[in-house]
Amino acid sequence: MPLILATTAPGEPEIFASLQGEGPSAGQPCAFVRLSGCNLACQWCDTAYTWRFAGDNRPHRDDAHYDRAANQATLAEADVATRIAALAQPRLVVTGGEPLLQGAALARLLAALPGMAVEVETNGTVAPHAALDPLVGQYNVSPKLAHSGNPAPLALVAERMAAWAADPRAWFKFVIARAEDVEEVLQLQEACAIPAERIYLMPEGRDSASLRTRAAWLAPLCLRHGFRLSDRLHIHLYGDERGT
Ligand code: SF4
Numbered sequence: 001m002p003l004i005l006a007t008t009a010p011g012e013p014e015i016f017a018s019l020q021g022e023g024p025s026a027g028q029p030c031a032f033v034r035l036s037g038c039n040l041a042c043q044w045c046d047t048a049y050t051w052r053f054a055g056d057n058r059p060h061r062d063d064a065h066y067d068r069a070a071n072q073a074t075l076a077e078a079d080v081a082t083r084i085a086a087l088a089q090p091r092l093v094v095t096g097g098e099p100l101l102q103g104a105a106l107a108r109l110l111a112a113l114p115g116m117a118v119e120v121e122t123n124g125t126v127a128p129h130a131a132l133d134p135l136v137g138q139y140n141v142s143p144k145l146a147h148s149g150n151p152a153p154l155a156l157v158a159e160r161m162a163a164w165a166a167d168p169r170a171w172f173k174f175v176i177a178r179a180e181d182v183e184e185v186l187q188l189q190e191a192c193a194i195p196a197e198r199i200y201l202m203p204e205g206r207d208s209a210s211l212r213t214r215a216a217w218l219a220p221l222c223l224r225h226g227f228r229l230s231d232r233l234h235i236h237l238y239g240d241e242r243g244t
Contacts, residue, residue: 001102001104001105002074002075002076002077002105003035003074003075003076003077003080003102003105003106003109004035004036004037004072004073004074004102005033005034005035005036005072005073005074005075005080006034006035006036006047006049006050006071006072006073006096006097006242007049007070007071007072007073007242008242008243010069010070010071011073012073013033013073013075013080013083014032014033014034014242014243015031015032015033015034015080015083015084015087016031016032016087016243016244017029017030017031017032017087017089018030018032018234018238018243018244019233019234019237020091020093020119020233021231021232021233021234021235021237022140022173022200022202022230022231022232022233022234023140023171023173023200023202023230024138024140024171024200024228025091025093025119025138026230026231026233027233028091029089029090029091030089030091030092030093031084031087031089031091031092031093031116032092032093032094032095033080033084033092033093033094033095033109034047034050034095034096034097035050035094035095035096035097035098035099035101035102035106036050036051036071036072036073036096036097037050037051037096037097037098037101037102038050038051038096038097038098038101038123039098039101039123039125039126039154040098040123040125040144040148040150040154040155041056041058041059041060041149041150042060042144042148042149042150043059043060043061043148043149044061044147044148044175044177044204045060046206046240047096047097048060048062048064048066049066049071049242050071050096050097051097052064052065052066053065053066053067053068053071054066054067054068058149059149077105077108077109077112078112080109081109081112081113084109084113084116085113090116090117091116091117091118091119092110092113092116092117092118092119093119093120093121094106094118094119094120094121095120095121096121096122098122098123098125098126099120099121099122100120100122100126100127100128100129100132101126103126103128103129103131103132104129104131104132106120106129106132107129107131107132107135110132110135110136111135117137117138118135118136118137118138119136119137119138119139119140120136120138120139120140121139121140121142122139122140122141122142123141123142123143123144123155124141124142124143124157124160124161124164124172125154125155125157125160126160127160127163136169137169138169138170138171139164139167139169139170139171140171140173141164141170141171141172141173142172142173142174142175143155143156143161143172143174143188144156144175145174145175145176145181145184145185146180146181146184147177147178147180147181147204148175156188158191158192161188161191161192161194162192162193164192164194165192165193165194165195166193168198170198171198171199171200172194172198172199172200173200173202173230174199174200174201174202175202175203175204176201176202176203176204176214176218177203177204177214182201182218182221182225185199185201185227186225196225196226196227197226197228199225199227199228200227200228200229200230201218201221201222201227201228201229201230202229202230202231202232203215203218203231203232205232205235206235206240207235207239207240208235208236211231211232211235211236215229215231
């Protein structure tokens with residue numbers, strides 16, 4: 001099976017160079033590849049074009065539907081590897097959608113990119129494919145809290161949460177929109193034994209003003225609980241745009 005990628009324009013796969021905007025590698029120059037398809041449906045998702053295709057009526061704040069043919073590109077792994085290598089970046093970020101849904105094809109892609117540091121962004125519900133896992137240096141795990149609108153049994157899989165908590169490559173990045181979200185993080189931290197130093201709180205927001213407002217009230221909470229604060233650098237630099 002080839003890889004199914006998101007697109008920046010019909011037929012144009014979303015493969016690009018940018019600075020990582022979130023989490024432990026923020027600010028680092030990277031190549032990015034965005035895979036299409038997700039097993040969740042977050043109501044504030046800023047990449048709904050990777051999953052909310054015609055006929056999918058799960059709630060989303062924009063209530064937009066996307067044409068699958070225009071928003072997906074199917075490419076052989078070798079072709080994707082060539083495009084990534086052409087960006088000449090030392091580090092690769094695999095994002096989505098939910099990239100681990102395409103674990104076997106992703107493993108073949110990474111095998112074709114030896115020497116590249118690789119981080120995978122995931123919602124934390126899917127176990128990495130056995131052939132993929134040894135090729136990944138960092139997981140950015142973003143479990144979805146109640147305000148995402150996903151049913152908890154789908155979004156917070158206890159066995160997976162425990163496995164990520166035990167994996168020192170996994171950094172937890174929680175999207176925070178309201179005070180109750182931090183309480184939920186604290187409960188998950190205790191229930192899943194997540195080390196505080198591997199937890200990031202990141203403000204929900206698709207514009208700089210919202211991010212700054214929420215970061216201001218998150219900062220003291222990070223100090224109190226020993227968490228880290230993540231910004232969304234790419235939003236400040238480029239806005240909420242594809243391919244950035
Ligand atoms: S898990 Fe990520 S890609 Fe999937 S719906 Fe939620 S925010 Fe969007």
